[in-house]
Amino acid sequence: MSDTFYIVPEAQHNALVVAAYRHRGFSQEEAEAAARFSAHASRHGIRTHNAIKALHLDHLFGSAAGGCKPCAEIEKKPSRFAASETWNANRKLGQATAYAAMDTAIELADKYGIGQVSVDNAFHYLWGGGYVMEAASRGYIAYTNCTAALAEVVPFMGKFPTLGTNPHSWGFPTTDAVGFPLVVDWATSVVAMGRVQQFAREGKQLPAGAAVDKDGKPTTDPTEVAALTTFGAHKGYGLSLINELVGAFIGGSLPTLRSRWQKQPEEKHTPAFYFQVIHPEAISGGDFALGRDQAANVQAVLADVLGHGNESCILPGQIEADAAKRSDAAGGLLFSKAEIDAFNEIAHECGEPAWRLDAFAVAKDA
Amino acid sequence: MSDTFYIVPEAQHNALVVAAYRHRGFSQEEAEAAARFSAHASRHGIRTHNAIKALHLDHLFGSAAGGCKPCAEIEKKPSRFAASETWNANRKLGQATAYAAMDTAIELADKYGIGQVSVDNAFHYLWGGGYVMEAASRGYIAYTNCTAALAEVVPFMGKFPTLGTNPHSWGFPTTDAVGFPLVVDWATSVVAMGRVQQFAREGKQLPAGAAVDKDGKPTTDPTEVAALTTFGAHKGYGLSLINELVGAFIGGSLPTLRSRWQKQPEEKHTPAFYFQVIHPEAISGGDFALGRDQAANVQAVLADVLGHGNESCILPGQIEADAAKRSDAAGGLLFSKAEIDAFNEIAHECGEPAWRLDAFAVAKDA
Numbered sequence: 061m062s063d064t065f066y067i068v069p070e071a072q073h074n075a076l077v078v079a080a081y082r083h084r085g086f087s088q089e090e091a092e093a094a095a096r097f098s099a100h101a102s103r104h105g106i107r108t109h110n111a112i113k114a115l116h117l118d119h120l121f122g123s124a125a126g127g128c129k130p131c132a133e134i135e136k137k138p139s140r141f142a143a144s145e146t147w148n149a150n151r152k153l154g155q156a157t158a159y160a161a162m163d164t165a166i167e168l169a170d171k172y173g174i175g176q177v178s179v180d181n182a183f184h185y186l187w188g189g190g191y192v193m194e195a196a197s198r199g200y201i202a203y204t205n206c207t208a209a210l211a212e213v214v215p216f217m218g219k220f221p222t223l224g225t226n227p228h229s230w231g232f233p234t235t236d237a238v239g240f241p242l243v244v245d246w247a248t249s250v251v252a253m254g255r256v257q258q259f260a261r262e263g264k265q266l267p268a269g270a271a272v273d274k275d276g277k278p279t280t281d282p283t284e285v286a287a288l289t290t291f292g293a294h295k296g297y298g299l300s301l302i303n304e305l306v307g308a309f310i311g312g313s314l315p316t317l318r319s320r321w322q323k324q325p326e327e328k329h330t331p332a333f334y335f336q337v338i339h340p341e342a343i344s345g346g347d348f349a350l351g352r353d354q355a356a357n358v359q360a361v362l363a364d365v366l367g368h369g370n371e372s373c374i375l376p377g378q379i380e381a382d383a384a385k386r387s388d389a390a391g392g393l394l395f396s397k398a399e400i401d402a403f404n405e406i407a408h409e410c411g412e413p414a415w416r417l418d419a420f421a422v423a424k425d426a
Numbered sequence: 427m428s429d430t431f432y433i434v435p436e437a438q439h440n441a442l443v444v445a446a447y448r449h450r451g452f453s454q455e456e457a458e459a460a461a462r463f464s465a466h467a468s469r470h471g472i473r474t475h476n477a478i479k480a481l482h483l484d485h486l487f488g489s490a491a492g493g494c495k496p497c498a499e500i501e502k503k504p505s506r507f508a509a510s511e512t513w514n515a516n517r518k519l520g521q522a523t524a525y526a527a528m529d530t531a532i533e534l535a536d537k538y539g540i541g542q543v544s545v546d547n548a549f550h551y552l553w554g555g556g557y558v559m560e561a562a563s564r565g566y567i568a569y570t571n572c573t574a575a576l577a578e579v580v581p582f583m584g585k586f587p588t589l590g591t592n593p594h595s596w597g598f599p600t601t602d603a604v605g606f607p608l609v610v611d612w613a614t615s616v617v618a619m620g621r622v623q624q625f626a627r628e629g630k631q632l633p634a635g636a637a638v639d640k641d642g643k644p645t646t647d648p649t650e651v652a653a654l655t656t657f658g659a660h661k662g663y664g665l666s667l668i669n670e671l672v673g674a675f676i677g678g679s680l681p682t683l684r685s686r687w688q689k690q691p692e693e694k695h696t697p698a699f700y701f702q703v704i705h706p707e708a709i710s711g712g713d714f715a716l717g718r719d720q721a722a723n724v725q726a727v728l729a730d731v732l733g734h735g736n737e738s739c740i741l742p743g744q745i746e747a748d749a750a751k752r753s754d755a756a757g758g759l760l761f762s763k764a765e766i767d768a769f770n771e772i773a774h775e776c777g778e779p780a781w782r783l784d785a786f787a788v789a790k791d792a
Contacts, residue, residue: 137711141539143509144708173507174542176704180711201675218736230664232671242671244664276735292658298596298610298742301731305598305608308727309567309720311711316730328715338542342510345503345546345677349694354675361674364682365667369642370584376664 066400066420067392070099076403076412077111083410084123085130086153093156100190102393105383108254109187110395112402114155117184121209121319127330128153128183134160143172146310147179151330154185158204158333162191165337166200173342179333180311184209189245191335192231193380196241201338202231207307207331211315213249213288216297219276221287222316224331225249226303231377233340237359240381248300249288256282307332390423432766432786433758436465442769442778443477449776450489451496452519459522466556468759471749474620475553476761478768480521483550487575487685493696494519494549500526509538512676513545517696520551524570524699528557531703532566539708545699546677550575555611557701558597559746562607567704568597573673573697577681579615579654582663585642587653588682590697591615592669597743599706603725606747614666615654622648673698756789 074095081091098111122128132152136145145164149157161177168175185191188204195202208224215223225247232242250270259266260282273279274286290296304315312318313328321329340354348357366373387394395403397417404414440461447457464477488494498518502511511530515523527543534541551557554570561568574590581589591613598608616636625632626648639645640652656662670681678684679694687695706720714723732739753760761769763783770780 139539139708141705141708142537143541144539144705146709146711148711148713171508172538172540173505173510174538174540174702175509176540176709178709178711180713201672215731215736215739218732218739220734220736222731222734222736230668232675234671242667244668246661246664291661294742295612295657295662298612301608301742302596302610304727304731305600305724306567306709308724309598309706309709311713311723312727313715313723314727314730316734326716328713332711334709336540339507339510340675342505342507343512343542343544343672343675343700345512345514345544345698347514347546347677347694349679350692357677357679358671358674361670361678361680364680365581365588365670366584368586368588368682370581370586370588373581373584376660376667 063396065394065396065423066417067390067423068395068400068415068420069392070103072415073102073111073393074099076407076415079412080111080115080406080410081153084118086123087131090130090153090156093159094153097155097159097186097190099393100194101187102395103384103387104190104193104380105386106187106190106380107399108252109190110399112399112406114186115406117186117209122183126321127151127319143168143175145177147177149179149182149333151181151183154183154333157182158185158191158335161333161335162195162202162204162337165202165335166195166198169200169337169339169342174336174338177335178310179335181328181330182206182333184331185333188227188229189231189243189380192229192245193241193243193377195337196231196233196243197235199233199340200231201233201340203336204229204334205303205306206333207303207312207315207318208247209319209331211318212253213290213300214272214276216290216294219272223248223290223300223304224315224318225252225288226300228299228303234358234362236355238362238375240377242375243377243380245376248290248296248303250291250296251288253288256285256288306334310334386423390421394423429762431760431762431789432783433756433789434761434766434781434786435758436469438781439468439477439759440465442773442781445778446477446481446772446776447519450484452489453497456496456519456522459525460519463521463525463552463556465759466560467553468761469750469753470556470559470746471752472553472556472746473765474618475556476765478765478772480552481772483552483575488549492687493517493685509534509541511543513543515545515548515699517547517549520549520699523548524551524557524701527699527701528561528568528570528703531568531701532561532564535566535703535705535708540702540704543701544676545701547694547696548572548699550697551699554593554595555597555609555746558595558611559607559609559743561703562597562599562609563601565599565706566597567599567706567709569702570595570700571669571672572699573669573678573681573684574613575685575697577684578619579656579666580638580642582656582660585638589614589656589666589670590681590684591618591654592666594665594669600724600728602721604728604741606743608741609743609746611742614656614662614669616657616662617654619654622651622654672700676700752789756787760789
């Protein structure tokens, strides 16, 4: 990277994030969940979902806009299905809700081999990969999807954005096999709208097939973009629809009204979350070749995939694992000057002392 | 379609398919599962996985090659996880195994809200979409994946094929909402190897980014193709890896050895299956806008997605549902002359009377 990165101790980062959320009326427990999550994202190099972004989204759609309710209590619905829970999050902070839901799904998987928690009336949980990565680090196969905040993506062959960027996130407990959890995690659009805005600022063209203009015609000019398209044509479209369907079965309402609280107040406007955890022992047939155990078998399969001339390929999750190694080697979270400036705006908002740039060590090879 | 299609009564089709499987040593129950499955595929217009293809694959990789064992018994492994079963299929016919596994996953979902059946030592189940479509028609959310028979696909940025075409199939119970079950079902490669061979025969070029040559370089010339690529670059690669990982956790062995029984006999060579069923009530929060019930909410969400100028978009599963309508209107399964010729080769193999082309009515608008 060409940017200079400054090493911010995680405790210092977390203290500011907690103060910022407390200042906006969130409980100590919610503020700590938000700090834990953004530290986890920053440690893994996820700059698009750090605390700055989280607080910005909270301002746009969350506690300032009614989409998120500080100190909300989760209501667990009665269920006749032992391995399943459905929750009404009452618009509680997404990070706190997601951590609790994943913990519950893990408890269900411990008992039943597989467990699911569906969450209605949710608020944006930011980066699904973070939750499945943690669950995978604890030894579980984990999955989550959500309906994204805004309809920005056109259906395959369509003209008008009626789908969210609807991400899917899968995590696998592969630390014994390859040193880190494998995390498959992406939006179902080719690019995010933030990327379009970045390209517009930088005067760059988008890749072909990533966006359409106001008439639904393909465009690579970021200033002409009215909506995004799904990756892999009809295949990404199907994957995006899955989130809308799961959301609709849970209780989500029309995607074009999502987060648009001023429109049709008689409808719902919240996203929905879905979490699922599988205990790896519950899918083991116990019959691995050459007397291998399950972890050794997973290792052998991945070595085969990345062998035979494919040694320069990487596994999903590798980039994030490498970023975490750099953070750990530096002894803190790595932020650019622009990011530290943004943290200082946050500090100003909540009356905390500013961070002094010259108080931070500079990372050598971030 | 420009081909002429002949209407073959389903009973006549099924009788021949049963006779063909019985002739190869399969039990009556297995032969009936194979006939039921291929009738279902043909009724829905799935010409790539009809009985002709099924018997051809059985010849190449199955009962003639050792990959499939007629009259094998499924061994259900003991499990401490109530919502999970793991089976050793002992290379039983894939269609019979898959039907039984999906039935069991449905029973588990009825009790626990979600259930999973993992199958080791399996043999090709042909078209995953067929099983999830049936489960969705019965009112369930269903999912399956498998590791494909051969490693034909290179990892993202790789050179050598170490992944199968590894399909994913999801079915949703949307018949009340839109008239048919929504089925998202595709391979994780851009195209299938069969399509490459077809393009080579027809002298056509492949779409860009679908295949590589023997040096791992992209090519659109079907005669130069050494391996396929994943759809959506790293995103399809991640989806393909999921099948290898799930297979590896279940008990599958190295992908480059799969179905290649002559290589390293001390390893395993079988694919693995994974089935999962969710009871839609188990994910319902019960709080749908405007007093809608769950089905009405799903209908409203899908109407929103396909509204606003997107009326010409179709839902995944629509093409198959339309094909089933045409079959039902015709009163039988629709086959071309070339397909009926192939059925007559099958009839010859197992000593059944040939089908007379002039005995079949011609479909008016297939």
